[in-house]
Each structure stands twice: as structure tokens, then as C-alpha cells.
Amino acid sequence: MGKVIVVTSGKGGVGKTTSTAALGAALAQRNERVVVVDFDVGLRNLDLVMGAERRVVYDLINVIQGEAKLSQALIRDKRLETLFLLPASQTRDKDNLTPEGVERVITELKRVFDWVICDSPAGIESGATLAMRHADMAVVVTNPEVSSVRDSDRIIGLLDSKTMKAERGERMEKHLLLTRYDANRAERGDMLKVEDVLEILSIPLIGIIPESMDVLRASNIGAPVTLADARSAPAMAYFDAARRLAGEVLPITIPGEKRGIFGKIFARRAA
Amino acid sequence: MTKMLTDARSIRIKGRSFLAVVLAPDLPFDDWLVRLDDLAARSAGFFLGRPVVLDVSDLPIDRAQLKDLITELAGRNVNIMGIEGGRPSILGPGMPPALKGGRPVSDEAVAKEPIIELRNGEAKPAAPEVRTALQSMLIREPVRSGQSVIFPEGDVTIIGSVASGAEIIAGGSIHIYGTLRGRAMAGSLGNASARIFCRKLEAELLAIDGIYKMAEDMAPGLRGQSVQLWLEGDSIIAEKLI
Ligand SMILES: Nc1ncnc2c1ncn2[C@@H]1O[C@H](COP(=O)(O)OP(=O)(O)OP(=O)(O)O)[C@@H](O)[C@H]1O
Numbered sequence: 001m002g003k004v005i006v007v008t009s010g011k012g013g014v015g016k017t018t019s020t021a022a023l024g025a026a027l028a029q030r031n032e033r034v035v036v037v038d039f040d041v042g043l044r045n046l047d048l049v050m051g052a053e054r055r056v057v058y059d060l061i062n063v064i065q066g067e068a069k070l071s072q073a074l075i076r077d078k079r080l081e082t083l084f085l086l087p088a089s090q091t092r093d094k095d096n097l098t099p100e101g102v103e104r105v106i107t108e109l110k111r112v113f114d115w116v117i118c119d120s121p122a123g124i125e126s127g128a129t130l131a132m133r134h135a136d137m138a139v140v141v142t143n144p145e146v147s148s149v150r151d152s153d154r155i156i157g158l159l160d161s162k163t164m165k166a167e168r169g170e171r172m173e174k175h176l177l178l179t180r181y182d183a184n185r186a187e188r189g190d191m192l193k194v195e196d197v198l199e200i201l202s203i204p205l206i207g208i209i210p211e212s213m214d215v216l217r218a219s220n221i222g223a224p225v226t227l228a229d230a231r232s233a234p235a236m237a238y239f240d241a242a243r244r245l246a247g248e249v250l251p252i253t254i255p256g257e258k259r260g261i262f263g264k265i266f267a268r269r270a271a
Numbered sequence: 272m273t274k275m276l277t278d279a280r281s282i283r284i285k286g287r288s289f290l291a292v293v294l295a296p297d298l299p300f301d302d303w304l305v306r307l308d309d310l311a312a313r314s315a316g317f318f319l320g321r322p323v324v325l326d327v328s329d330l331p332i333d334r335a336q337l338k339d340l341i342t343e344l345a346g347r348n349v350n351i352m353g354i355e356g357g358r359p360s361i362l363g364p365g366m367p368p369a370l371k372g373g374r375p376v377s378d379e380a381v382a383k384e385p386i387i388e389l390r391n392g393e394a395k396p397a398a399p400e401v402r403t404a405l406q407s408m409l410i411r412e413p414v415r416s417g418q419s420v421i422f423p424e425g426d427v428t429i430i431g432s433v434a435s436g437a438e439i440i441a442g443g444s445i446h447i448y449g450t451l452r453g454r455a456m457a458g459s460l461g462n463a464s465a466r467i468f469c470r471k472l473e474a475e476l477l478a479i480d481g482i483y484k485m486a487e488d489m490a491p492g493l494r495g496q497s498v499q500l501w502l503e504g505d506s507i508i509a510e511k512l513i
């Protein structure tokens with residue numbers, strides 16, 4: 001049985017879609033079977049970041065409504081043969097995303113893939129709660145600024161109450177992915193410190209992704225950053241985050257700092 | 272000449288929450304009033320000095336009927352402070368104001384006598400006074416933004432932080448072994464001896480027994496400190512805990 005991950009944030013535009021694609025491609029490069037699922041019905045983006053927008057025939061809603069088989073809607077990546085995309089519908093109403101339908105699709109995907117990564121829409125409405133509903137673990141994407149941190153805190157509360165895991169009385173595994181981290185602004189004190197974000201959210205950190213032009217360049221050519229330029233700083237940070245998701249223990253360094261403060265962060269992680 | 276506002280004293284505006292008894296009458300009102308009289312005969316003074324709210328949701332009545340009912344109640348010394356669930360067409364000048372956003376509380380919270388359900392026929396006899404042991408609630412994880420913990424029965428202890436946008440409302444004291452960034456309201460049912468304790472104070476709002484303090488009213492020296500807060504008269508006093 002594969003693992004289901006939801007990539008979620010509450011606040012919009014913090015890097016969920018970018019992270020879904022980058023982590024999906026990073027895991028697939030380890031020869032694991034990965035599907036990335038777009039839950040952002042009506043505002044789909046994942047197909048663009050994956051460079052598959054011209055290959056979408058059927059989508060998640062078609063599968064839920066019984067208009068297409070799952071195998072017909074899945075799009076295999078042109079570069080990595082273990083990476084697949086299940087796109088969202090751009091035209092259909094998001095009310096077509098039913099709880100029963102989502103459950104059926106996720107159950108089927110888990111049987112075939114090692115990783116099912118769900119790209120959540122922003123907000124706390126039904127799209128976001130359905131995307132997290134069947135997750136085994138969550139990647140909470142947060143930018144180092146107060147509104148994003150507060151929204152992530154709100155989402156963590158929902159992860160602990162509105163998911164199947166929570167309802168069964170189990171603990172949802174949650175990981176913090178700090179994105180768009182700008183070393184220069186951090187230096188000037190214009191951003192929340194990593195330590196403060198960790199203190200507020202108190203969930204383990206799986207990576208710090210630097211703010212970088214490489215991310216924009218990758219999305220312009222329709223490739224996850226971990227495929228477009230595997231040597232770039234954001235790609236390397238995503239590769240490490242993917243390894244941590246898979247259970248490896250690696251020290252974390254803060255971009256721009258010569259010597260990592262990993263001792264400190266590590267201690268927290270273990271706590 | 273325009274009047275100058277030279278008085279240096281500012282006007283004190285305070286927020287306070289009261290626990291109201293909600294009466295939900297049913298039709299015909301005559302029968303309901305008989306049951307009400309019966310209740311009043313058995314527990315004298317039940318409504319005396321209590322804020323009473325009239326819940327008229329779903330009742331097919333007009334303004335005249337509502338006015339009559341209010342007069343009948345006033346004749347029984349039941350003064351209505353507000354009306355819940357009334358269509359705007361039946362409310363009007365000379366009537367108590369419309370109320371919205373009420374939150375139910377547990378029955379024990381309505382002071383000594385248990386609240387008596389008048390809606391479904393037969394009124395239950397007033398139970399003898401029982402003093403229940405003080406209760407407490409323990410929460411072992413952070414309280415996240417958007418969550419609210421409401422515990423009118425007693426003290427609340429949190430092992431973890433209370434996020435910005437989260438709130439804790441306790442009938443008794445509040446103990447936070449973590450950072451308080453959201454709101455904490457202790458003694459919410461009228462308990463002036465309730466206190467708030469926290470390991471690190473970054474609160475948005477504090478209240479004890481209905482007396483509030485907003486973040487900007489707090490002494491800057493207290494921010495980030497380990498503090499306890501209590502009530503002296505009408506002011507919230509804070510002291511660092513070592
Ligand atoms: N590390 C980064 N450096 C620079 N730009 C980034 C980075 N991460 C994301 N971006 C940019 O930020 C924008 C928003 O990213 P993305 O679409 O991944 O966010 P999202 O959380 O999925 O948004 P939405 O809530 O709208 O779905 C995009 O233009 C993306 O290219």
C-alpha cells in the first residue's frame with residue numbers, strides 16, 4: 001500500500017504546487033512509483049508546472065463521475081517513467097468533488113503507487129478538507145511571514161480533527177516545509193526567523209527552500225525544479241526534503257548561513 | 272459655540288459577558304404561561320435579577336402577539352433584555368433589542384438551579400441544590416489558530432501554546448505551559464478570583480470575570496514574560512513569575 005501525502009497551507013501562493021511537483025519528481029527519481037494529484041478544481045496549475053497541459057484529456061472529476069477510468073486520466077511524465085499526474089478539471093464545478101468519489105480514487109491509487117501526493121487548493125473549504133481527508137501524512141508549506149504561519153497553524157488544527165486518521169483516533173504525521181526563504185531578507189530581519197516559525201507551529205521541519213529564480217525558470221519550461229536543474233539550490237533542498245519524507249535522517253542547513261544551526265533544529269526535531 | 276471636550280477623564284467602556292437564561296415559549300402562549308407560573312411558584316425568584324432572553328425562532332406570531340407576551344412576562348417580574356430569532360417585521364421601537372450570536376452553555380453553568388426546559392410540555396421539578404466537585408480540563412497539545420476551548424465548569428490547563436487566533440474560555444482559571452498568543456478568558460461565568468497563568472505572554476486579549484485587556488493595553492515590559500494575572504477591583508493586575 002502506498003503512502004498518501006497532502007501538500008497544504010491554508011494561505012494561497014506559498015508554493016504548494018511547486019512543492020508537490022518538485023517532491024513528486026524527486027521521489028520518482030529514486031525509482032519509486034509516484035502520482036501527483038491536483039485537487040485545485042477550477043484553478044488547476046499542477047499540469048502547467050509538470051509541463052503536461054497539452055496532454056490532459058480526462059481529469060479527476062471525470063473519474064469521480066464515472067465518465068473515465070483512472071487509467072485513462074493518468075498522464076505519464078515524458079522524462080520519468082515512474083511519475084504520473086492526475087489533473088484537476090478546469091471547467092467543472094468543484095461541487096463534483098464528492099467525499100465518496102475522492103475516497104474511491106485515493107484507495108485505487110494507493111494500490112498502484114508508492115506515493116500519492118495531493119496538491120491542495122488554498123483555503124479551508126471543502127476542496128482543502130477533501131484533499132487532506134485520506135492522507136497518511138501532511139506537508140505543511142509555510143513562508144516565513146506571520147499570515148502564512150497563522151494560516152498553517154489553522155490547517156494543522158484541521159489535520160488533527162477533520163481527517164480520517166484523526167477521526168480514527170490516530171496521529172497525523174505532519175512536516176513543515178519552509179519555502180521562499182530569502183537569506184538577504186532574513187539577514188535584515190525582514191522575515192520571521194526559522195526558530196520562531198518552528199516554535200509557533202511545533203511540528204518537525206523537513207526542509208527550507210530558498211527563494212530563487214530557478215523556480216520560475218523551471219515552471220516556465222514546464223518542469224519540476226528537481227528535474228529542470230537538479231544542481232540548483234532549491235532543487236537540492238527539495239531532494240533532501242524528499243529523502244526525509246522517505247524516512248532518512250539528515251541535518252538541515254539554513255540557506256545563506258555558512259555553518260548550519262542544525263544542532264539546534266535537530267534537537268527540536270527529536271523533541 | 273461648540274462645546275469643548277476638556278474633561279481629561281476618558282469614558283470607560285468595558286466588555287462583559289453575562290450568562291442569560293433563555294426562555295423559548297411555544298404556542299398557545301396562554302398554556303405556556305400557566306406552565307411558567309407553575310415553575311415560578313416552585314422556584315421563587317428564579318428569574319429575579321437574571322438577564323432573560325426570549326427565543327422566538329420559528330414561532331408564527333405577529334408584533335401584537337409578541338408585545339402582549341412581553342407585557343405578560345413583565346407582569347410576572349420577568350424583564351426581557353433581548354429577543355433572539357425574531358423576524359425584523361415583528362420587532363420594533365419600544366421592544367427589547369434583537370440579539371444574535373448567543374452560544375449555548377452547559378446546564379450546570381446556569382448557576383445553582385438547573386435550567387428548566389419549558390418548551391416540551393411538562394416542566395421538570397427543580398432539582399435539589401447539589402455542589403458538584405470542581406472540574407478541570409487538561410489539553411496536552413498546542414491549541415491552534417481557529418480553535419476554541421470552552422469549559423465553563425472549571426479550570427483549563429494547556430501543555431503547549433495557544434496560537435494567535437485561538438481562544439480559551441474557562442469558568443475557572445487558565446494555566447498555559449507554553450506561549451499565549453491568542454485570547455484567554457478566565458472566570459467567564461462571573462468568578463473574580465479566577466487567574467490566568469502563562470509561560471510566555473504574547474496575548475491578543477485577556478479577560479477575567481468579563482473585564483478585558485487588549486494587547487495594546489498591556490505593559491510592554493510584560494511581553495514575552497512568564498506572568499500571572501488576576502483581578503483587583505475592576506483592573507487586571509499582572510506580575511512576572513520569576
Ligand atoms: N522557492 C521559490 N522561489 C521563487 N518563487 C517561488 C518559489 N516557490 C514558489 N514560487 C513562486 O510562487 C508562486 C506561487 O507558487 P505556487 O503556485 O507553487 O503556490 P501555491 O501555494 O500552489 O498557490 P495556490 O494557493 O494559488 O495554489 C509561483 O509563481 C511560483 O513560481
Ligand SMILES: [Mg+2]
Nearest residue numbers: 016017040045
Ligand atoms: Mg497551487
